[in-house]
Amino acid sequence: MLLVGAGEVGAKHLAALTGAPGLAVAGVADPAPRTDVPGGVPLFASWRPALKAVTPDLVVVAAPPGTALAAARDAAQAGAAVLVEKPATTDPAALVPRPGDERVFVSFQPHFAPGLDSLLAEPAAVVRAEVLLAVRRDPGYFRGWRRTYAAAGGVLHQQAIHGLALALRLVPGDVEKVDATVAHRRGLAETEDHVTAVITLTSGATVHIDARIDHDGPPVHELVLHLADGRRLDVRGRNLEAGLGEIAAAPTHEALRRAMYAAVLDAADGHPTHPCLFPLTALRRPLEVIDRVYRDARVVRAAHAAAA
Template identity: 80%
Template sequence: MKRVLLVGAGEVGAKHLAALSGVPGVLVAGVADPDPCVDVPRGVPVFASWRAALSAATPDLVVVATPPGTALCVAREAAQTGAAVLVEKPCTTEPAALVPQPGDGRIFVAFQPHFAPGLNALLAMPPAVTRADVLLSVHRDPGYFRGWRRTYADAGGILHQQAIHGLALALRLLPGDVEMVNATVTHSRGLAETEDHVIAVLALSGGATVQINARVDHPGPPAHELILHLTDGRRLHVRGRNLEAGLGEIAAAPTHEELRRAMYAAALNAAEGHPAHPCLFSMTALRRPLEVIDRVYRDARVVRAAYAAAA
């Protein structure tokens, strides 16, 4: 029986707890949160201190679902115990914080959409890609941007919080440095420090490009998708509300709960010394997407529209 500790029992932690509760051979050995926002199953110990939980629960896997900054600290201390670690994105908004440290090889980012159908083979044998289109169209009410999500310093922007699943996947398939950025960041609803819309074109060394169109003020059905333009003229379309259909049909897409369970199994397998599953995303590899995101925001033209005009 594998023992799992969940650190953080807020909105995202609740999703992990639901997924973990249905995994054969896995025991939720504890939940660490001073004020859980979810009903913890009877018999599962609740700890106010994550350090106390690490000591008492002796976990094989630690799932970290806390805000950025804290998440990185928890993940690294958890890895020092010998446990495998899955940490929610982005874990930090500072690329320099991801300079490798001892134990970082046991930490993976919880990109469960990367386990969607067809992506295993895609990542195991990456095709030659000339362009990637990262598309995000969702609606987030102003109330979503409360607490730690209010400030850019704590939460980053929508590329850190919303579009990073697809952007990180695209960058796994597209090597090279960013040579040019043409971007516009639009604030139209007064969402604290968070923007409503990012449009960007990135030129990479080697000639490939990444095009981003990410918005959180979309009035229609939500979608987060990735279109890969291959050198042979084909297109691969990773579909879903959040990439979950992968290269398959949307009607046959697995649930995110199912994708999380596949991710837990892969992390536990890697912790036993087996080769890492192609869909696992190491935390050290997150540094490059964060550097790219920093470059977009640094070079972007910022447009601030009056709220009344945008309503």
């Protein structure tokens, strides 16, 4: 396995790969790693020479969106199975299918939480989905590539995309109407503090978003699904990791990542694709919805003046 990107997210993958059955880290590609590279593992300044030297079976791309998609596609062209951290790109137009894209999957480890495989394999009739995010991100988090929208996107790309992408896999229809508000009050580079939106789809279903990164309470990222038959399903946890099960029994993030690696390798070997895998081309729809939310939103800034 080759890891592209040795920053905050790359460190999480290195932790998950420790003890992962049948996987060994054969190289790390990063011009300026910010996490310790395991002893004896070659470090490369770029993914291209690393792909030639390592010839990996699996490539995990944990690089910023500006380079992640190019690295993932190069790795797929080299014959590897590829897992790329969300959101891979912030530009939906970049996801026009290319040869090799079928070997690339977007990393949404909470989608492997308990019960979600059955839900995705046989989707229920969802009439209303609620994406709820409440976390605290302070100025120190928004440094480097995260400082600008062009490089990182906004709260919906970086923070709420796990729940939003899952909701959109379960709710049919094209976007008919968006009623959204984006609040910028703390001046954290270009990012926003709070996004609320109601997205009405042509199927009649709605997706409701309440995503904030200025929350002082316990962090939570959940998805509530209201079904046509009156039932309600709650995908719960700090970051959806409990799935449809009990929070106390939620698997660790390392366990979820290991399940994700195994599923990608199985798909690359020709086995049926795991229902929780998120193909690269399927990312286009959530990115288009996110673009529409930001395009149509009312923007509220520190002076509380709204602009269209």
